[in-house]
Amino acid sequence: MQDYDKLLFAALILGPILFGALALISPSRGLRNAIVIIAAILTAGAGAFLITRTPLQFFMEPWTAHLATGLEFLIVLIVLGLAINIRSWLIAAMALIQLGLAASELLLPGQGGGTESAAPQFVVDNLALILVLVVSIVGSIICVYAIGYMKHHEQHAPPTAAGSGRFFFFLVGFLGAMNGLVMANDLKWLAIFWEATTLCSFMLIGHDRTPEAKNNAKLALLINTFGGLAMMVAGLIAHLSGHGENLSDLTAGWAMLPMALLCLAALTKSAQLPFQSWLLGAMVAPTPVSALLHSATMVKAGSYLVLRLAPAFSGTRLAVIIAIAGAFTFAAASALAIGQSNGKKVLAYSTIANLGLIVTCAGIGTPLAYAAGLFVLCFHAASKGLLFMCIGAIEQKIGSRDIEDMGGIMFLMPVTTVITLIGMGSMLLPPLGMLMSKWLAIESAMHAPLVLFLLVVGSALTVFFWAKWIGRIQTASYHREYKAEKLPFTILATLLLLVLAVVAGGLMTMPIFNAWIIPVVRGMTVAAWTADGLAQLDLAGQLPMWPFLVFLGLGLFVGLISFARFKEKNVREPFLCGENIQGGEHSYNFRSIGDSVNTAWSASYYMGSFFAESWLTPWVNLLAWMVILMLFGTMIGKL
Amino acid sequence: MTLTPQMLTVILAVVLGPILGALVSGLDRKITARVQGRWGPPIIQPFYDVLKLLRKEALGVNRIQIIYVWLHLAFMILTVVLLAMGQDMLMALFAYTFSSVALILGAMSVRSPYSRIGSHRKIMQMFAYEPVLILLIVGVYLITGSFQASSVAQQPLLVKLPLVFLTFLMAAAIKLEKSPFDIATSHHAHQELVKGITIEYAGPYLALIEITHFYEIFIVFAVVASFWATSPAIGLGLAAAGFLALIVVDNVFARLTPMWMLRYMWTVPLTLALSNIIWLYCA
Amino acid sequence: MSASSKSPWIVHYNCNSCNGCDIEFVACLTPMYDVERFGILHVGNPKHADILVVTGSVNHRDVRVLRNVYAQMPEPKVVVALGVCTSSGGIFADCYNIFGDVSKVIPVDVYVPACPPRPEAMIDGIVQALGILERKRAGEVMPSAAKPVLTLRPTAAAEAAPAAAQAAEQGNA
Structure with a gap:
C-alpha cells in the first residue's frame, strides 16, 4: 500500500469530518459555504479517484485497535448521554446494554486465543467502491444543494432551530462516517461508523427542535440503537466463538446467528418493515437531510450490509427469509405510498420499497439478482436524491408538500418541474435504470414463487402512485411562453448536475450493466453460484438498447416538434x-x-378504504414482525 | 444492407400491425351491429375515421399533452418491435405499460375533470390487469425456461396454461375497453365520462390515439394467437374465438364501477392464474 | 366522397327543446334507421365532433353554452338545426326566457324544419350537411343556410288539401 492510498483513505473518511468541523467553527456564512463546497469537491474527487486504486486493503497499526475500543465506548457513552438528556429510558437501557457488551468483549478472551486476525481492518472492493462513489458524489451534491436551501430555511425555520453551522457539520461529517462504514472490514470499526451515522441522523432530524422534530429524532435514535445493539451482539458472538471478527471472514460456515443479527441491524437501518416509522418521521427535517438519508447515506448502509453478507448466506434458509422480508416490504411500502398525499411521505415509502427490492435481490442471491441489487442501489441513489432536492425546492416555493397543491407548478417553476418530471420518469421509463433493475429483479425471482408474487404486486402498485403524482405536477393551462424561475445558484447547479447524471446513466443502462456490473459480479467467488446463473447474467446483458433509444428519441423528438408548432389559435x-x-x-x-x-x-384517487396508512400499517407491521421472527426461527432449526 | 428474416418480421409487424388492428376493429363494429340487429358500418370504417381525424384542426388544451400522445404511440410501436424481434417479454410488457402511462399522463396534464377521472380509472385498469400479464410471462417462462418472446413458438402453450389463457382474455377485455370494463373511455357512443381519457384530444392527436389503439388490438390478438404458435391455423382460430367471445361479453354485460373491476380482477382471474402457475411449479 | 364525409361524428346540443326532436334524433341510432352504417357516431364531446346538431329554441343561458360548444369543435364543422324552434323559436318564440333562433348565436348550415322532423328527414339533413362539410374541408366559404319559410297559420289551400284527403279516405272506407 502506498502512501497516497493512505491519504486517499483519510480524505474519504476524515476529510468530510474535518471540513464539517471547520464549517462548524467558521464565523461567517460565506466562509462556511466555501468550506462546504471545497469539502464536496474534494470528497467527490477522492471518491472518483478511488476507482483507479481498487481493490485496496488497509492494515492498521496495532494501536488503532485500542483507538477503536475507545471510540466504541465514546459513542456508546454519547448515546447514553443523549438518551438521558431526552429522557428516553428505553434508549438509555439499550445504550447500557451496549456498554456492557463492549466491556465484556474487552474482558472476555475470544476463542481465537487472542491471536490477531490477519485480515485487513478496511477493504475497498468493488461493492465498497460503488458505495463510496454513491456516497461521495451524490452525497457531496446534496451538501452543496443544502447551502442554497438552508439560506432560505433559516428565514422560515422555527426559532428553536439549531444553527446552520452545526447542521453542516453533521451533514458533511455524515459522508465521512458513511465512507468509513462501507470500507470497514473489522466488525468493531463497522459498529463505530454504524453508530456514528445513527448519531448524525439523530442530530439532523432533530434540527428544527420543534416537538415533532424532537419526537421523530428520538424515534430514529431508538430504532437505530436497537439495530446497533443487534450489531454489537453479533460482534460479541463472533468474538467469543472465534469465527473471526471481520466481514471478509464471513463464509457459508460462519455462524448463522451473528449473520442473522447483522441482517436485523441492516433491516432497521434500511427502514424495512416493521422498522419503517423512523424514516417516515425523518421527513420533518430540512429536505437536504431527507435527500441525504434516502439516497446516499444511512438507509443505503443497511442495504449495503445485506449485499455484503449475501454471498455468505446465499443458499441458506436465512436467504429465503431475507428475500421474503424484502419483497414484502417492497409490496407493502408501495401500497402504503398510494394512500399518501404528502409528497415527501410518498418519496419515503418509495425509498423503503426500493430498498426492499435491494434486500430481495440479496436474498435471492443468484448472480442476476445480485447484479439487479447493485443496479437499484446506484440508480436509486441518483434518482431519489434528485427527487428530494426537487421537492425541497418546490416546497420552498409553494409552501406545501401536499401533492394536490402541486398543480400548476409547471408554469410557476418550469425548470424545477421539468427536472422533477425527468427524475420521476427515471423511476418508470423503460430504458432507464430503475425499471431495468426491477426487470432484472423480477426475472431473477422466477424460482421463488412467493417473492415473485410480492414483486409483481409491488410493481403494479408502484405505477399507480407515480402516475398520479406526475399527472398532478404537470397539470397546466396553455401558456405561450414559460419563464424560468429564479433559483439559488447552488440549488440550480446541483439539480442540473444530478439530472444530467440521471439522464446519462439512464440512457446507458445496458452498456453500464455489461461493462461494469457484470465484471463486478463475475469477479466475486460465491460457492452457491452455478455456471447456469452466470449464463443468465450474460443473457440479460444482451438486451438491445437501440429500440428503446430509437423510439424514445423519436417520440420525444416528434412530440417536441409538435409542442413547438402548436398554435395559440388552436387552444x-x-x-x-x-x-x-x-x-x-x-x-x-x-x-x-x-x-x-x-x-x-x-382530486387524485387515494383509495382510502384500501390504502389508508392508519388502517394498513398495523396489519403489514404484524406480518413483517412474523417475518422477523421467522428470520430467527430458521436459526433454531440449525442449532 | 441485407434483409434478415427477423428484420422483415419487424417491418411487417410495424406496417401491417395497425392495418390488421383497424380491420379487426371494423369487424368488431360490424359484428356488434349485427348482434344488435343493425346493418353496421363498413369494415374499413376505422380507416375513414382516422383519415378524417388526421385532416381536422389540431385543437388542444395545452402543449404538454401533445408530447405524451407521441410517446404513447412510440412506446406502443416499441412493444410491437420488441415482440417481433423475439426479445424479452417482460421488457416488452414494461414498454407497453409505459405507453399506457404516457396516455394517462397526457390526459392528466389538462385541467378537465372528465379527463382526470378517466385517467385515474385507466390507472386502476392497469393495476387490475398488470399482475395477470406478468403471471402470463411467468407461466411461459416456467414452460419454456426462457423470457424471449421467440420461445413461445416451441410448443402449444394453451395445453399447459388454460387458466392463464382465460384470465388473459379478461385482461384483454380491459385493454380493449370492452364492457364490463370500459370505464376509462368507451367505444360505444359517449356515455362514460364523455370519452374520459381521450376527451381533450381532438383531430390528429385523437387519430394518433386511434392508431395506437390499432397496434394494441394487434398485440392483444397476436398474444392470443401465440397460445398455439406451433400451428398458425389453430392460433388464428384461437384468436378468432377469443375475438368473438369478447364481442359477446361486450354486448351482454353492463358497465361496472372501477372498484368492482378491481375487486373482481384481483380475486377471480388472479386466483385462476395463480393456481395455474402453482401447478406448473409443482409439475 | 372522401373520408371526412364517411365518418361524420355528431355532437347533439339540446337548447330549450321540448325533447320531441331529441327523441326522434336518438331514434336514428336504433336498428330501424341505424345511422352508424354511414359511419355516423353520436359523440358527447364537441372536440371529437364534425357536426353540431341543435334542437330547440335558444334561451338566454344557452347563448354562451352554444357558443362555447361550437368554438370547441375543430374545423371543418357544420351545424344542423333540427325542428321549427331552431329557426324561429317555434311555439316558445314569445316566452320571457327565449333569446331567439340558433342563427342569432352561431352560423347554421342546414335547417331541418318540422315539429318534430321525421328521422328520415333528419338523416337527409345530415347527408346535406356532409356535402357542406366536404366543401368546407376543400376550403370553400359556405354561406349560412336560408331559414325555412315559416307558415304560422295554414293557408286556405293547405287547409283544403288535408280536408280533400280526408274525404277521399272516408270514401275509400
Missing part, C-alpha cells in the same frame, strides 16, 4: 359541458346554478 378550454367562462381568470372555471363561478377540480 380551447377544457370541455365543461359548454359552461366555460370565456376570458375569465382560469380556463377551468365554469358557471353553475345562479350564474355562480365554480372551479373544475378533481
Whole structure:
C-alpha cells in the first residue's frame, strides 16, 4: 500500500469530518459555504479517484485497535448521554446494554486465543467502491444543494432551530462516517461508523427542535440503537466463538446467528418493515437531510450490509427469509405510498420499497439478482436524491408538500418541474435504470414463487402512485411562453448536475450493466453460484438498447416538434359541458346554478378504504414482525 | 444492407400491425351491429375515421399533452418491435405499460375533470390487469425456461396454461375497453365520462390515439394467437374465438364501477392464474 | 366522397327543446334507421365532433353554452338545426326566457324544419350537411343556410288539401 492510498483513505473518511468541523467553527456564512463546497469537491474527487486504486486493503497499526475500543465506548457513552438528556429510558437501557457488551468483549478472551486476525481492518472492493462513489458524489451534491436551501430555511425555520453551522457539520461529517462504514472490514470499526451515522441522523432530524422534530429524532435514535445493539451482539458472538471478527471472514460456515443479527441491524437501518416509522418521521427535517438519508447515506448502509453478507448466506434458509422480508416490504411500502398525499411521505415509502427490492435481490442471491441489487442501489441513489432536492425546492416555493397543491407548478417553476418530471420518469421509463433493475429483479425471482408474487404486486402498485403524482405536477393551462424561475445558484447547479447524471446513466443502462456490473459480479467467488446463473447474467446483458433509444428519441423528438408548432389559435378550454367562462381568470372555471363561478377540480384517487396508512400499517407491521421472527426461527432449526 | 428474416418480421409487424388492428376493429363494429340487429358500418370504417381525424384542426388544451400522445404511440410501436424481434417479454410488457402511462399522463396534464377521472380509472385498469400479464410471462417462462418472446413458438402453450389463457382474455377485455370494463373511455357512443381519457384530444392527436389503439388490438390478438404458435391455423382460430367471445361479453354485460373491476380482477382471474402457475411449479 | 364525409361524428346540443326532436334524433341510432352504417357516431364531446346538431329554441343561458360548444369543435364543422324552434323559436318564440333562433348565436348550415322532423328527414339533413362539410374541408366559404319559410297559420289551400284527403279516405272506407 502506498502512501497516497493512505491519504486517499483519510480524505474519504476524515476529510468530510474535518471540513464539517471547520464549517462548524467558521464565523461567517460565506466562509462556511466555501468550506462546504471545497469539502464536496474534494470528497467527490477522492471518491472518483478511488476507482483507479481498487481493490485496496488497509492494515492498521496495532494501536488503532485500542483507538477503536475507545471510540466504541465514546459513542456508546454519547448515546447514553443523549438518551438521558431526552429522557428516553428505553434508549438509555439499550445504550447500557451496549456498554456492557463492549466491556465484556474487552474482558472476555475470544476463542481465537487472542491471536490477531490477519485480515485487513478496511477493504475497498468493488461493492465498497460503488458505495463510496454513491456516497461521495451524490452525497457531496446534496451538501452543496443544502447551502442554497438552508439560506432560505433559516428565514422560515422555527426559532428553536439549531444553527446552520452545526447542521453542516453533521451533514458533511455524515459522508465521512458513511465512507468509513462501507470500507470497514473489522466488525468493531463497522459498529463505530454504524453508530456514528445513527448519531448524525439523530442530530439532523432533530434540527428544527420543534416537538415533532424532537419526537421523530428520538424515534430514529431508538430504532437505530436497537439495530446497533443487534450489531454489537453479533460482534460479541463472533468474538467469543472465534469465527473471526471481520466481514471478509464471513463464509457459508460462519455462524448463522451473528449473520442473522447483522441482517436485523441492516433491516432497521434500511427502514424495512416493521422498522419503517423512523424514516417516515425523518421527513420533518430540512429536505437536504431527507435527500441525504434516502439516497446516499444511512438507509443505503443497511442495504449495503445485506449485499455484503449475501454471498455468505446465499443458499441458506436465512436467504429465503431475507428475500421474503424484502419483497414484502417492497409490496407493502408501495401500497402504503398510494394512500399518501404528502409528497415527501410518498418519496419515503418509495425509498423503503426500493430498498426492499435491494434486500430481495440479496436474498435471492443468484448472480442476476445480485447484479439487479447493485443496479437499484446506484440508480436509486441518483434518482431519489434528485427527487428530494426537487421537492425541497418546490416546497420552498409553494409552501406545501401536499401533492394536490402541486398543480400548476409547471408554469410557476418550469425548470424545477421539468427536472422533477425527468427524475420521476427515471423511476418508470423503460430504458432507464430503475425499471431495468426491477426487470432484472423480477426475472431473477422466477424460482421463488412467493417473492415473485410480492414483486409483481409491488410493481403494479408502484405505477399507480407515480402516475398520479406526475399527472398532478404537470397539470397546466396553455401558456405561450414559460419563464424560468429564479433559483439559488447552488440549488440550480446541483439539480442540473444530478439530472444530467440521471439522464446519462439512464440512457446507458445496458452498456453500464455489461461493462461494469457484470465484471463486478463475475469477479466475486460465491460457492452457491452455478455456471447456469452466470449464463443468465450474460443473457440479460444482451438486451438491445437501440429500440428503446430509437423510439424514445423519436417520440420525444416528434412530440417536441409538435409542442413547438402548436398554435395559440388552436387552444380551447377544457370541455365543461359548454359552461366555460370565456376570458375569465382560469380556463377551468365554469358557471353553475345562479350564474355562480365554480372551479373544475378533481382530486387524485387515494383509495382510502384500501390504502389508508392508519388502517394498513398495523396489519403489514404484524406480518413483517412474523417475518422477523421467522428470520430467527430458521436459526433454531440449525442449532 | 441485407434483409434478415427477423428484420422483415419487424417491418411487417410495424406496417401491417395497425392495418390488421383497424380491420379487426371494423369487424368488431360490424359484428356488434349485427348482434344488435343493425346493418353496421363498413369494415374499413376505422380507416375513414382516422383519415378524417388526421385532416381536422389540431385543437388542444395545452402543449404538454401533445408530447405524451407521441410517446404513447412510440412506446406502443416499441412493444410491437420488441415482440417481433423475439426479445424479452417482460421488457416488452414494461414498454407497453409505459405507453399506457404516457396516455394517462397526457390526459392528466389538462385541467378537465372528465379527463382526470378517466385517467385515474385507466390507472386502476392497469393495476387490475398488470399482475395477470406478468403471471402470463411467468407461466411461459416456467414452460419454456426462457423470457424471449421467440420461445413461445416451441410448443402449444394453451395445453399447459388454460387458466392463464382465460384470465388473459379478461385482461384483454380491459385493454380493449370492452364492457364490463370500459370505464376509462368507451367505444360505444359517449356515455362514460364523455370519452374520459381521450376527451381533450381532438383531430390528429385523437387519430394518433386511434392508431395506437390499432397496434394494441394487434398485440392483444397476436398474444392470443401465440397460445398455439406451433400451428398458425389453430392460433388464428384461437384468436378468432377469443375475438368473438369478447364481442359477446361486450354486448351482454353492463358497465361496472372501477372498484368492482378491481375487486373482481384481483380475486377471480388472479386466483385462476395463480393456481395455474402453482401447478406448473409443482409439475 | 372522401373520408371526412364517411365518418361524420355528431355532437347533439339540446337548447330549450321540448325533447320531441331529441327523441326522434336518438331514434336514428336504433336498428330501424341505424345511422352508424354511414359511419355516423353520436359523440358527447364537441372536440371529437364534425357536426353540431341543435334542437330547440335558444334561451338566454344557452347563448354562451352554444357558443362555447361550437368554438370547441375543430374545423371543418357544420351545424344542423333540427325542428321549427331552431329557426324561429317555434311555439316558445314569445316566452320571457327565449333569446331567439340558433342563427342569432352561431352560423347554421342546414335547417331541418318540422315539429318534430321525421328521422328520415333528419338523416337527409345530415347527408346535406356532409356535402357542406366536404366543401368546407376543400376550403370553400359556405354561406349560412336560408331559414325555412315559416307558415304560422295554414293557408286556405293547405287547409283544403288535408280536408280533400280526408274525404277521399272516408270514401275509400
